[in-house]
Amino acid sequence: MDGLDPEGPRLDPLSKRRLKMWIRMLGVTRSAENRLREFLRVNHDTTLPRFDVMAALWRRREGVTMSELSRLLLVSNGNATTVVDRLEKDGLVRRTPSTTDRRTVHVALTDEGLRVFEGLAADHEAELSRVFDHVDEADLDALTAILKRMGREKE
């Protein structure tokens, strides 16, 4: 016998519990994204996708190809192209044709892009930390471990 289950839906099959967790997780990430989007719009007149691209280019200072960029951000090639187009038009990002493979383009932050991003990054981190206010060190330990496991792709 299983005994009483005062905690509620423990009797759900695994797949249903995973579904409920997913719905909850989507809710958390969507709210956080909404807050960050608002923050970037109001305080820095920019958007989440632009920030994401700049952040990726900041972490990979040596430059990345368009394909690497879309893989890093988990978006389509076409999407990467248009966001980079706009950032390039604003002088925040530079495309450089590869010398060894004429199909390939390297993308990198310009000096201005670097400067702008570094202005953004600290503010963004602070706002994010407010968003995740009551996530403490113990939560982070547990979450990180689980998210790492979830991130390991299956094939």
Add this chain to the structure above:
Amino acid sequence: MDGLDPEGPRLDPLSKRRLKMWIRMLGVTRSAENRLREFLRVNHDTTLPRFDVMAALWRRREGVTMSELSRLLLVSNGNATTVVDRLEKDGLVRRTPSTTDRRTVHVALTDEGLRVFEGLAADHEAELSRVFDHVDEADLDALTAILKRMGREKE
């Protein structure tokens, strides 16, 4: 002295750990969304936003207003309008003007919408369960507790 820290970045300030967790979490949700999108497209010729709307209407069978719908899905009003427009055109969803408040519209699944969604839901749950393959009961306990805490809004 702190001694050695073979596990890596434990010395990060809280805000940096939260940032890293967020990046990891975004990665997990984006991959999962990409897999689900692909699944819905290939196997059911539909999209994630359409699925989300139908799922919300399925959980609230009695019908919801447009505002409730956008609050439930955490999207803008304008967005809810256009997705519902398309679903309505396909006969999966019905708008009914409120009798008590002429500003308000109630949205609900049609019979066909209900039938279609129920065909989708089981498949979706199964695919999601494959996506979260190695998330076991213990992980679900831990995750659910933390996500609940993260979900509690701050004001």
Add this chain to the structure above:
DNA sequence: CCGATAAATTTCAAGCTTGAAATACCATGG
């Protein structure tokens, strides 16, 4: 070298999404 196949990028149409403005309606305090 040639032809076939594959890879990197862009282009494009269609759909998604936001945020602000417009429209219509309700509620309430003079």
Add this chain to the structure above:
DNA sequence: CCATGGTATTTCAAGCTTGAAATTTATCGG
């Protein structure tokens, strides 16, 4: 009653996103 402010929805422009097709270049077996 009516003016004022608030709520519900739609509309719209601009930007985002996908997936497929098109273009250009590389690679590799023959």
